[in-house]
Amino acid sequence: MTKVYLDNAATTPVLPEVLEAMLPYLREAYGNPQSIHDWGDEVREGIEEARGRVAALIGASPEEILFTSSGTESNNMAIKGLAMAQQSKGKHVVVSAIEHFSVLHSARTLEKAGFELTLVPVDKHGLVHPGEVARSLRPDTVLVSIMWANTEVGTIQPMAEIARVVKESGAVFHTDAVAAAGNIPVDVGQTGVDALSLAANQFYGPKGAGALCVKRGIRILPLLDGGVQEGGRRPGTENVPGIVGLGKAAEMAKMGMPSRMKHLTALRDRLIDGLPSRIDHMMLTGHRTQRLPGSASFCIEFIEGESMLMLLNQKGIAASSGSACTSRALKASHVLTAMGIPVELSHGSLLFTFGIANAESDADHVLESLPPIVERLRKMSPLYDKFLKQERGGK
Amino acid sequence: MTKVYLDNAATTPVLPEVLEAMLPYLREAYGNPQSIHDWGDEVREGIEEARGRVAALIGASPEEILFTSSGTESNNMAIKGLAMAQQSKGKHVVVSAIEHFSVLHSARTLEKAGFELTLVPVDKHGLVHPGEVARSLRPDTVLVSIMWANTEVGTIQPMAEIARVVKESGAVFHTDAVAAAGNIPVDVGQTGVDALSLAANQFYGPKGAGALCVKRGIRILPLLDGGVQEGGRRPGTENVPGIVGLGKAAEMAKMGMPSRMKHLTALRDRLIDGLPSRIDHMMLTGHRTQRLPGSASFCIEFIEGESMLMLLNQKGIAASSGSACTSRALKASHVLTAMGIPVELSHGSLLFTFGIANAESDADHVLESLPPIVERLRKMSPLYDKFLKQERGGK
Amino acid sequence: MPIYSDKVMDHFMNPRNVGEIQNADGVGEVGNPVCGDMMTFYIKVKDNRVDDVKFKTFGCGAAIAVSSMVSEMAKGKTLEEVRKITPDMVAKQLEGLPKNKHHCSNLGAQALNKAVDDYLAKQGKGPGVKSRRRQKDEKEATCEEG
Amino acid sequence: MPIYSDKVMDHFMNPRNVGEIQNADGVGEVGNPVCGDMMTFYIKVKDNRVDDVKFKTFGCGAAIAVSSMVSEMAKGKTLEEVRKITPDMVAKQLEGLPKNKHHCSNLGAQALNKAVDDYLAKQGKGPGVKSRRRQKDEKEATCEEG
Numbered sequence A, B: 001m002t003k004v005y006l007d008n009a010a011t012t013p014v015l016p017e018v019l020e021a022m023l024p025y026l027r028e029a030y031g032n033p034q035s036i037h038d039w040g041d042e043v044r045e046g047i048e049e050a051r052g053r054v055a056a057l058i059g060a061s062p063e064e065i066l067f068t069s070s071g072t073e074s075n076n077m078a079i080k081g082l083a084m085a086q087q088s089k090g091k092h093v094v095v096s097a098i099e100h101f102s103v104l105h106s107a108r109t110l111e112k113a114g115f116e117l118t119l120v121p122v123d124k125h126g127l128v129h130p131g132e133v134a135r136s137l138r139p140d141t142v143l144v145s146i147m148w149a150n151t152e153v154g155t156i157q158p159m160a161e162i163a164r165v166v167k168e169s170g171a172v173f174h175t176d177a178v179a180a181a182g183n184i185p186v187d188v189g190q191t192g193v194d195a196l197s198l199a200a201n202q203f204y205g206p207k208g209a210g211a212l213c214v215k216r217g218i219r220i221l222p223l224l225d226g227g228v229q230e231g232g233r234r235p236g237t238e239n240v241p242g243i244v245g246l247g248k249a250a251e252m253a254k255m256g257m258p259s260r261m262k263h264l265t266a267l268r269d270r271l272i273d274g275l276p277s278r279i280d281h282m283m284l285t286g287h288r289t290q291r292l293p294g295s296a297s298f299c300i301e302f303i304e305g306e307s308m309l310m311l312l313n314q315k316g317i318a319a320s321s322g323s324a325c326t327s328r329a330l331k332a333s334h335v336l337t338a339m340g341i342p343v344e345l346s347h348g349s350l351l352f353t354f355g356i357a358n359a360e361s362d363a364d365h366v367l368e369s370l371p372p373i374v375e376r377l378r379k380m381s382p383l384y385d386k387f388l389k390q391e392r393g394g395k
Numbered sequence C, D: 001m002p003i004y005s006d007k008v009m010d011h012f013m014n015p016r017n018v019g020e021i022q023n024a025d026g027v028g029e030v031g032n033p034v035c036g037d038m039m040t041f042y043i044k045v046k047d048n049r050v051d052d053v054k055f056k057t058f059g060c061g062a063a064i065a066v067s068s069m070v071s072e073m074a075k076g077k078t079l080e081e082v083r084k085i086t087p088d089m090v091a092k093q094l095e096g097l098p099k100n101k102h103h104c105s106n107l108g109a110q111a112l113n114k115a116v117d118d119y120l121a122k123q124g125k126g127p128g129v130k131s132r133r134r135q136k137d138e139k140e141a142t143c144e145e146g
């Protein structure tokens, strides 16, 4: 059976070159980077090279990069560590309504610690308007966090404009760039971002390797207490192979970005343009053009996401969904809800995310496979039944 | 040049079998374990197998195992998460004076959050006496954390006795078993431990993979906020290859433990018995017999640890030291100080830790190489000078 | 490690008794689109037995498999026997369900029961004796979690 | 990526002027064993110049390399020139020191200066004009960090 992986938003495969770069650090270069001997020296070199590469990917300086274990850890450290470090100046924090739970729930934790939280709304395309950010700012706002791009609907935010608004207020500006970094151009210096989260497994690096960029001069408290690693800001024995893999993936992403983007955008558009002509009663979610190159996200009426995923899987296709059933907590996607999509429609969420290994034929496989799946499930659906009866009745 | 790695306390090499087990998860099995398709199913299976193996190593149930990024993270989560979850019962925490900084500094963070902290002293061998633990307990003590074995001096604590004392009081008992688990028998059920930290890179698994065992019925708050991974208790995309490597290393450690221990104990004793007969004015640190199999730790008078390490490195030997100079903060080792070793002597700390790849000849290389190094540095040392002059004067 | 048992997958991929019965003797509908699960059961009753049963379901894989399993379990049973089908029995017949999908098995049993209620009401026999469990179920109008 | 520069390693592995001068014209001792760094400098002075210099050092690799470098820098210089040797000059000659080892370069310059003080005192010339920096240094009796 043709196997087509279109869930690159969940995680990307590791590129062979990335694994190649990691392997020495899983074999002969096993020292602890903190050690005072050749074994330590060798490994320290690998880590510092990786730091330089990650910095280069996002227009930062190497000493502004801290290595973490995931996007989630980076976001937790950013939200809690930045807010706590500035709390003498105020206790108000602003995040968008469509942040990842690692940002949103960290902000909720701050609330429990006495901070106030404002959620910035988004429009129906998932866009955060700089004016809305401005409206949410207060004299005691110390931290604003707006994600660079949204995984679930692909929408890319107008970061430079948002950053400008935040900077004028004097608040610290963090962005969750986990879905963006390595996939679209991201430059902290040019954009005016104070702190940024990223994760290797979103751009063909290994799982378990994230980074947090904190610009010089921005104070942050550590999340973990312990030893001296990462200048004491992120203690714990370094995940050396993971860090080296992250570095290599960053280098390759920087180099290959224009051609990767072109390739992915064509595949994505093939689905975005092709599916609605084959399937009635479906809609694109997110912005049509300001979206991640590989991302094609939809809501399909009258049927539910998990059952579509299971039937797609039977056809060899991996995708994902923001449906309540696919979330362990069985809650409707807060992203789709924030965009004004009715809950019953959000259950039919379906997300295809292309990776650099995909080809046109993969998009075509979806174009062929999805319509009969939708038809099959609609035949089973009492909602579709009611809709048809109403329609017939209406005529 | 002969290269002899005797710094296995800093980190162990990854066993080829462990890397072999990891490789599929860095290649074709790249799915996200949370995904609803074959790619996710395959990876979930790898993680759950690893969970079972880690549980088996320490006599726990699989559902009691949470995967983390390091021993440091496990300790932070344990100390903060357990204390915070029990705070309605009291706000007093007890840890030993020789804990790793990830425990000690986490406890200090609790102090800032309104907890009271008692440090349990150790004797000159680094032993925590159960009676001292009992003395430190109060009606409002909610958490006690005593490390299973100390990395720096090798001393193994009488865990079952300590656990008994703690359990009688009703407090939660956590142990940092990062140096112990995988190297000596560790059984949470038999010992009566409520929570336990471990790290793969201490027993021939990869860096970046730790675990926290939390016994059923023990409440703990998460350290990270975010998604649903690990039942919501430790969110963030799982470090799948790291977790699988940890599992494989745990399986091999359980199987090989008796023969490994025998091998390492012989090597360690060769140094412990052999060095003092070749070098004057040196002492063993830690307990002579209740110590980690591979650990030979000393203090050598009149000279300093880092300079010894550098000269040993020139002879191809990797070791470590608890000297102030080798710590980034340039503080004398709190472990040696707590054992009553004078600060000036602690600067001469030297630690050789054998691994399963070492042979007798490696110990012999140290027996030959260290005496001339000590002699050379003592010739340069004004302290040795003074000592000799006093001695001559005394005669 | 698939989320679902082979039995669930079988009933999801090849659901039994999908459809609608024109002029059904009883119809039961539970759930609602906002919660993401909705089931409609149709029954034909003959000699106090479920002679035919069909269903339509909007929902996740578990919801579809549960509907199919419940329909199979009901077929040929007396109405009294049908009343005794519990969510646990359904889950067991399906060789287990993930923890957070147990509510689906509730829904299936509920929908079938409602169809029986409907049949009895149409027969002028009143809704019959509702089990205590069912009364409780009906109170839970908000979406169930887990 | 070694912690130390090649120059530091060279001076650590092959320290110049290690030892003691019997009947030295000046002896300077700084640091103490509790802090983990201690240096003793011995000088012979001839025609207001450092004619010979030796040292003994207890401490880390940087402390030994710094001592060696300072001794080399001092040799043959006039006492006034010796007074002008700053920690920064020492660190620079060593092609840099890790941040947390900079205090070692302070110690080296201090020890040498103390030996000059001692020489001047023995000559009955008094300790001479101490630089402000040195007066400050001497006040710092506790162990320096970083």
Ligand SMILES: Cc1ncc(COP(=O)(O)O)c(C=O)c1O
Binding pocket: A235, A236, A237, B009, B010, B070, B071, B072, B073, B075, B100, B102, B147, B149, B150, B151, B176, B177, B178, B179, B199, B210
């Ligand atoms: C006893 C002990 N606890 C905790 C740690 C911290 O573990 P990690 O470096 O994996 O964070 C160490 C590290 O060596 C250790 O020896």
Ligand SMILES: Cc1ncc(COP(=O)(O)O)c(C=O)c1O
Binding pocket: A009, A010, A070, A071, A072, A073, A075, A100, A102, A147, A149, A150, A151, A176, A177, A178, A179, A199, A210, B235, B236, B237
């Ligand atoms: C936008 C965004 N932020 C944060 C995260 C969390 O990253 P991780 O799973 O690496 O912890 C994700 C994960 O997909 C994400 O898409």
